[in-house]
Amino acid sequence: MSGFAIDLRSDTVTRPDREMRRAMANAEVGDDVFGEDPTVIRLEAASAGATGHESALFVPSGTMANEIALHVHAPRGSEVICEAESHVFHYERGGMAALSGLMPRPLEGERGLLSAAQVEAVVAPDVIYRAPTGVVTLENTAMSAGGLAAGPEPQLEVAEVCRRHRIPLHLDGGRVFNAAAALQVEVEELTHFFDSVMFSLSKGLGAPVGSMLCGSRGFIAAARRVRKLFGGGMRQVGILAAAGLIALERGAASLVADHVQAKRLAEALAQMPGIRIDPTGVETNMVVVEVDGEVDGEAEGKGAPAERLVEALAERRVLAVTLDRKRVRFVTHRDVGPEAIGEAIDRIRGHLS
Ligand SMILES: Cc1ncc(COP(=O)(O)O)c(C=O)c1O
Known part of the structure; x- marks a missing residue:
């Protein structure tokens, strides 16, 4: 894509x-x-x-x-x-x-x-x-x-x-x-x-x-x-x-904008099917979601739920990392502004819904 x-x-x-x-x-x-x-x-x-x-x-x-x-x-x-x-x-x-x-x-x-x-x-x-x-x-x-x-x-x-x-x-x-x-x-x-x-x-x-x-x-x-x-x-x-x-x-003042975008991303992700996150727990620039699905998918060669989500999002050119087999992490930062976060939300929604 x-x-x-x-x-x-x-x-x-x-x-x-x-x-x-x-x-x-x-x-x-x-x-x-x-x-x-x-x-x-x-x-x-x-x-x-x-x-x-x-x-x-x-x-x-x-x-x-x-x-x-x-x-x-x-x-x-x-x-x-x-x-x-x-x-x-x-x-x-x-x-x-x-x-x-x-x-x-x-x-x-x-x-x-x-x-x-x-x-x-x-x-x-x-x-x-x-x-x-x-x-x-x-x-x-x-x-x-x-x-x-x-x-x-x-x-x-x-x-x-x-x-x-x-x-x-x-x-x-x-x-x-x-x-x-x-x-x-x-x-x-x-x-x-x-x-x-x-x-x-x-x-x-x-x-x-x-x-x-x-x-x-x-x-x-x-x-x-x-x-x-x-x-x-x-x-x-x-x-x-x-x-x-x-x-x-x-300094710290330059990071406030990243936190605002992380909260926005978390609130949008909380509305999407197949993943779980409590956006009130997002305090800084990290957004960690838990992915639904059975971990035993790995036995079928499909990888764990977190890996599957990361791979699918990479195809849509949204890059994230797995923390373990169920959790995926997104980090906001100064090189991804509000417009790009909006685009990321659209692309993730496009995959999940
Ligand atoms: C909490 C924490 N401590 C230490 C490090 C290590 O920093 P570096 O990648 O510069 O070795 C990282 C890296 O991401 C980190 O997240």
Whole structure:
């Protein structure tokens, strides 16, 4: 079927716009491994300021930032308390084990969120046979829970448990700017009480590459060494940081429009047959639907319901991804405006009805 592709697979597909490309072309640069790239230095200072931390580090990807944080915080052989569908557990190729000798202790959260009581219950006692608890990691927005925006209170309670047990607390804030936009709070309110915070410039904020890792001066000094260990030391990377600075300046305010479109898409999908979604649960830029149908279709070679829907929509040039065999995810972002969302709704309706 013809028609332009409407790519709702992820907000990572956003392309740098003209303003970003101009800033990249004109960026002042130096060798960042020597700490001499002025544009990176500006971006790191601005990122630390935005999250309420002392210092920050520019990193090629969110995955690397998370893995560096775990490596710095947790001794080899210790446990990482995390949510069972969190990115750090589910989508990073077992990096914590492969790179840092860490053992995940995944817990099933309520809509992607871990409670203080859950964490408290699995902190390892100081006995000879137990792996110690090395770090706790939370996620905001919670991707697998459909982009849920967590307010500070439940996470502050987890922070209090961690403080009492002297366990570091990391935030995978790949989309914490979306959370701040949805909750109408400053990013800092959601991030200042963590020992380290990762946020992505390359998702809804629209930069082509890069995430920031933020924390204390001591933590970031250690993280800089681990970034080199993991092969993430870059040279004249101010070219990328220049785009990152624009993303950061645009900030949470630039994401509100994506949330409006996600809500609109969810409300339209809720009216369509064959899928289920509660649009009141859509808080940020993700729309996750459950697809009707038997999972055992796979035995007949037809694939699971979610895969069948994604394939059928791809034929109509609407791109989405499966989260599992029953769930399909659509993500709105700055490169798909209101008109294209309207067109996507029409095409999806055309398939389902
Ligand atoms: C919640 C979350 N954390 C971390 C990442 C990893 O970011 P990257 O793709 O830059 O490695 C992603 C990627 O989509 C994500 O959704």
